Amino acid sequence: MTFSKTTRRGALTGISVAALALITPFAAHAEDVVKVGLILPMTGPSASTGRQISQAVALYQAMNGTKAGGKTVEVIVKDDTGVADVTKRLAQELIVNDKVSVLAGFGLTPLALATAPISTQAKVPQVVMAAATATITEASPYIVRTSFTLPQATVPAADLATKNGWKKVITLVSDYGPGIDAEKAFGAQFTANGGTVSAALRVPLKNPDFAPFLQRVADEKPDALFVFVPSGFGALVIKQFVERGLDKSGVKLFGTGDLPDDDQLDGMGDVVIGLISTHHYSAAHPSPENKAFVDAYVKANPGQRPNFMAVGGYDGFALIYKALEKTKGDADGTKLVEAMKGLAWVSPRGPMSIDPETRDVIQNIYVRKVEKVDGHLWNVETEAFEKVKDPVKAAKMKK
Amino acid sequence: MTDITSSLPPVERAGRFLAGEARWSWLEIGFWVVAFGLAFFFRSNHLLFAEIAILALFAVSLDIILGYAGIVSLGHAAFFGLGAYTVGIMARNGWGDPLTGLAAAGMTAGILGFFTSFLVLRGSDLTRLMITLGVASLLHETANKLDWLTGGADGLQGMVVGPVLGHFSFDLYGTTAYVYALSVLFVVVLGLRVVVHSPFGHALRAIRDNPLRARAIGIPVNRRLIAAYTLAAVVAGFAGALLAQTSGFASLDVLEFHRSADVMLVLVIGGSGRLYGGILGAILFRFAQDAISTITPQYWQFWIGMGLVILVLAGRDRLETVGRRIVGRALPWLANKEAAR
Numbered sequence: 239m240t241f242s243k244t245t246r247r248g249a250l251t252g253i254s255v256a257a258l259a260l261i262t263p264f265a266a267h268a269e270d271v272v273k274v275g276l277i278l279p280m281t282g283p284s285a286s287t288g289r290q291i292s293q294a295v296a297l298y299q300a301m302n303g304t305k306a307g308g309k310t311v312e313v314i315v316k317d318d319t320g321v322a323d324v325t326k327r328l329a330q331e332l333i334v335n336d337k338v339s340v341l342a343g344f345g346l347t348p349l350a351l352a353t354a355p356i357s358t359q360a361k362v363p364q365v366v367m368a369a370a371t372a373t374i375t376e377a378s379p380y381i382v383r384t385s386f387t388l389p390q391a392t393v394p395a396a397d398l399a400t401k402n403g404w405k406k407v408i409t410l411v412s413d414y415g416p417g418i419d420a421e422k423a424f425g426a427q428f429t430a431n432g433g434t435v436s437a438a439l440r441v442p443l444k445n446p447d448f449a450p451f452l453q454r455v456a457d458e459k460p461d462a463l464f465v466f467v468p469s470g471f472g473a474l475v476i477k478q479f480v481e482r483g484l485d486k487s488g489v490k491l492f493g494t495g496d497l498p499d500d501d502q503l504d505g506m507g508d509v510v511i512g513l514i515s516t517h518h519y520s521a522a523h524p525s526p527e528n529k530a531f532v533d534a535y536v537k538a539n540p541g542q543r544p545n546f547m548a549v550g551g552y553d554g555f556a557l558i559y560k561a562l563e564k565t566k567g568d569a570d571g572t573k574l575v576e577a578m579k580g581l582a583w584v585s586p587r588g589p590m591s592i593d594p595e596t597r598d599v600i601q602n603i604y605v606r607k608v609e610k611v612d613g614h615l616w617n618v619e620t621e622a623f624e625k626v627k628d629p630v631k632a633a634k635m636k637k
Numbered sequence: 638m639t640d641i642t643s644s645l646p647p648v649e650r651a652g653r654f655l656a657g658e659a660r661w662s663w664l665e666i667g668f669w670v671v672a673f674g675l676a677f678f679f680r681s682n683h684l685l686f687a688e689i690a691i692l693a694l695f696a697v698s699l700d701i702i703l704g705y706a707g708i709v710s711l712g713h714a715a716f717f718g719l720g721a722y723t724v725g726i727m728a729r730n731g732w733g734d735p736l737t738g739l740a741a742a743g744m745t746a747g748i749l750g751f752f753t754s755f756l757v758l759r760g761s762d763l764t765r766l767m768i769t770l771g772v773a774s775l776l777h778e779t780a781n782k783l784d785w786l787t788g789g790a791d792g793l794q795g796m797v798v799g800p801v802l803g804h805f806s807f808d809l810y811g812t813t814a815y816v817y818a819l820s821v822l823f824v825v826v827l828g829l830r831v832v833v834h835s836p837f838g839h840a841l842r843a844i845r846d847n848p849l850r851a852r853a854i855g856i857p858v859n860r861r862l863i864a865a866y867t868l869a870a871v872v873a874g875f876a877g878a879l880l881a882q883t884s885g886f887a888s889l890d891v892l893e894f895h896r897s898a899d900v901m902l903v904l905v906i907g908g909s910g911r912l913y914g915g916i917l918g919a920i921l922f923r924f925a926q927d928a929i930s931t932i933t934p935q936y937w938q939f940w941i942g943m944g945l946v947i948l949v950l951a952g953r954d955r956l957e958t959v960g961r962r963i964v965g966r967a968l969p970w971l972a973n974k975e976a977a978r
Binding site for chain 1: 681685790809811930
């Protein structure tokens with residue numbers, strides 16, 4: 239093969255122009271664009287959170303277009319690897335260099351808390367799409383949450399335990415903010431209902447081995463075991479629970495929806511059938527909004543199912559779009575947060591709204607039971623606790 | 638020139654050779670001028686620069702024990718994390734002055750370094766890897782359990798870091814952070830230059846190359862190693878303190894294994910046993926990470942890994958020679974081109 243020098247150079251130029259055209263975003267006028275900085279753990283142990291949320295955000299834009307309030311919404315995704323000081327630096331860079339109007343994402347509690355001072359200082363709304371410790375929204379007046387708070391999902395779980403006639407329960411939680419939230423909220427509510435928490439076990443967050451803790455449960459033989467572990471660890475607990483034969487010894491396993499996580503549920507096997515949990519979202523939620531969401535998600539990402547992380551990301555963008563429409567495209571941080579307060583809409587999870595006082599989410603908490611439908615495992619909702627506020631902040635308000 | 642020196646008596650000759658090694662090169666001076674000059678340019682990148690300076694300081698500290706004294710460590714984050722938590726806890730309790738905080742962090746890390754150095758003296762390389770790893774894990778778990786003090790897995794909340802020297806508060810752009818971190822790095826490197834070119838530094842290198850022979854010629858091996866390990870711990874404590882002060886946050890992550898591993902990588906990239914290797918490595922590593930993860934937030938680790946494999950397979954020396962050759966050819970070529978215009 240002999241190319242003359244000119245053709246080769248011509249071809250090279252052609253290729254580089256094509257490459258440039260690919261990477262250069264459509265040159266829209268700067269004032270017509272609202273940038274959203276999406277900071278997520280895309281690598282590392284919490285990578286599944288980042289994957290679910292980034293896919294859901296892409297899906298929201300694919301389904302609803304990129305225009306809101308007359309502005310084009312542009313998303314910049316950054317990977318913080320789940321490390322707090324990186325999250326904070328990325329947030330600063332996004333504000334300073336990319337001039338983003340909204341920060342979003344935040345896979346874990348420390349990541350959201352580390353960024354809180356930045357959003358206060360720069361007056362930029364921080365939409366928390368995943369982290370679930372109750373106190374997060376108090377860290378900055380610019381934080382708005384579209385995921386859930388652990389106590390919100392846990393208090394109904396305690397009521398459910400009482401209703402089922404369980405008197406003695408052991409709690410098993412991961413040893414970090416949300417886990418301790420869950421343990422406290424469950425303990426307080428369950429004791430108030432007249433039950434006893436015979437032991438409150440805490441498992442290290444990283445590299446957890448549940449075996450010694452589950453052995454303790456086997457020795458004590460409570461009526462039921464309440465479990466909270468972060469998204470991604472549920473399958474491991476259930477596997478070890480079954481391996482020790484606890485399911486046959488009469489100890490009922492239940493927890494928040496983090497346990498039968500939709501992301502992993504279908505691979506957990508038939509042993510989980512009948513597992514009950516309380517949560518704000520199930521991929522099996524019977525509504526047209528959810529059907530459209532799940533169908534589109536599965537179509538865009540074959541072989542995957544959206545979980546509560548995905549819906550948090552999806553609703554985070556719904557919130558940003560609605561706020562922009564309310565301000566008619568004004569992306570000033572303070573005005574956006576004001577616009578977000580009190581917004582209400584029907585999400586794939588069901589009706590939800592943003593509490594104007596706490597900027598936290600108000601939503602239904604559903605009781606779900608794992609069932610096999612059409613050969614797949616789903617969290618089928620059986621009843622609902624309507625319009626649940628975060629109990630921790632609600633209790634503070636009363637004082 | 639060789640003729641003149643070779644006619645001198647051997648002691649004189651050795652003295653001149655060593656003095657030549659310790660002399661400032663133009664490259665070195667140029668580097669610091671450019672580094673400080675950057676404080677006035679590329680304002681939008683100052684946060685990244687600050688992070689690089691901190692990582693460089695941490696890598697320089699590992700270089701003292703790995704490159705000069707030959708102690709392998711997989712737990713250097715212990716000192717880094719202790720430094721970070723020291724300033725963090727002080728700042729939360731109302732003592733937010735950065736410089737005194739920095740000194741305190743160096744001190745606590747140094748104390749830990751001194752006491753753990755006795756463990757490190759025992760055994761061979763493999764044992765040392767395990768011991769350093771173990772010390773770091775112990776500290777990590779302690780910080781996790783003492784959640785009333787450290788905030789546990791949620792991180793230390795409510796740190797208030799005061800302005801540097803009472804004047805320069807930390808800004809959103811990170812300019813103060815960068816100049817502050819770079820100044821500390823500069824002062825530390827100045828000090829370490831003296832140390833590594835002193836008889837003490839040469840004794841360390843002798844120990845690294847052959848501990849038995851070093852002992853035989855009368856070098857107190859253990860005492861030198863203890864001193865080197867303590868010194869490295871102090872510098873790592875400074876680096877941790879800088880991170881906590883510039884980010885206003887400390888979490889368990891500062892004690893995590895990946896910190897120790899990253900800094901080892903940095904040293905592998907930049908080259909150990911030459912003080913500036915850590916700095917070069919930090920610059921290359923962070924820039925590469927930042928650039929690649931902007932393009933592909935999901936798969937950047939793959940490319941970093943690929944780069945490392947190439948680096949190790951090809952050998953750093955060979956890459957350096959190639960680089961030098963390219964620069965050596967490109968410069969005259971560019972000059973010719975200019976002249977032709």
